[in-house]
Amino acid sequence: MRATDDRYRGEQARFDLAIRMIGHEARTGTIRFFTGLNDDRIRKLYARYFKYNDAPVRRQRGRSPTRVSPLVRTPQRALESGVFVNLLLANGLLSLEAPPGPPLKLNVDLGHRLCECFDTFVLLVPRASLSFEWSFNLLASMRRGDELGIAHCEVCSICYVFDMLSLPRAACPACLLFEGRVDVELALTAS
Numbered sequence: 366m367r368a369t370d371d372r373y374r375g376e377q378a379r380f381d382l383a384i385r386m387i388g389h390e391a392r393t394g395t396i397r398f399f400t401g402l403n404d405d406r407i408r409k410l411y412a413r414y415f416k417y418n419d420a421p422v423r424r425q426r427g428r429s430p431t432r433v434s435p436l437v438r439t440p441q442r443a444l445e446s447g448v449f450v451n452l453l454l455a456n457g458l459l460s461l462e463a464p465p466g467p468p469l470k471l472n473v474d475l476g477h478r479l480c481e482c483f484d485t486f487v488l489l490v491p492r493a494s495l496s497f498e499w500s501f502n503l504l505a506s507m508r509r510g511d512e513l514g515i516a517h518c519e520v521c522s523i524c525y526v527f528d529m530l531s532l533p534r535a536a537c538p539a540c541l542l543f544e545g546r547v548d549v550e551l552a553l554t555a556s
């Protein structure tokens with residue numbers, strides 16, 4: 366009986382995570398990666414819980430973004446990415462001491478934690494440009510560790526994400542903004 370209960374709870378946790386991720390407009394591949402549910406079940410969950418809602422949720426098709434340059438294209442984006450990476454580190458989805466961190470595939474608990482990071486991020490950064498899918502791309506890229514790095518500015522103590530392949534390394538985006546060396550409006554609309 367207990368085995369049946371545990372299986373039911375495990376199944377329910379996967380459904381709960383899938384529904385939560387659909388609410389964040391995650392792509393089917395991302396939901397499948399964390400929950401192991403097949404495309405047909407994900408499609409049915411979307412149809413059942415979201416399709417005819419008052420506030421429509423878009424179903425994202427196709428592949429998840431894999432390019433990293435948009436994550437650091439402007440100072441604002443480098444700062445946004447820095448905030449999100451700090452949340453990932455604090456929530457154990459990413460580890461600097463034991464890189465890259467715990468395995469994510471079919472890990473329902475960490476899938477929920479990623480959703481929590483995103484929920485917190487949306488509260489911390491109003492009108493952020495980082496979507497849920499881009500935040501997952503950021504997580505995956507940071508775990509690969511070959512293109513994006515996290516830097517800490519000695520002057521203003523802010524953490525930001527930088528492109529490791531771009532030389533010389535980009536200056537601290539917060540200091541640039543504080544010094545007025547970047548037109549904020551221009552940087553915002555360049556996204």
Ligand SMILES: [Zn+2]
Nearest residue numbers: 518521537540
């Ligand atoms: Zn700085």
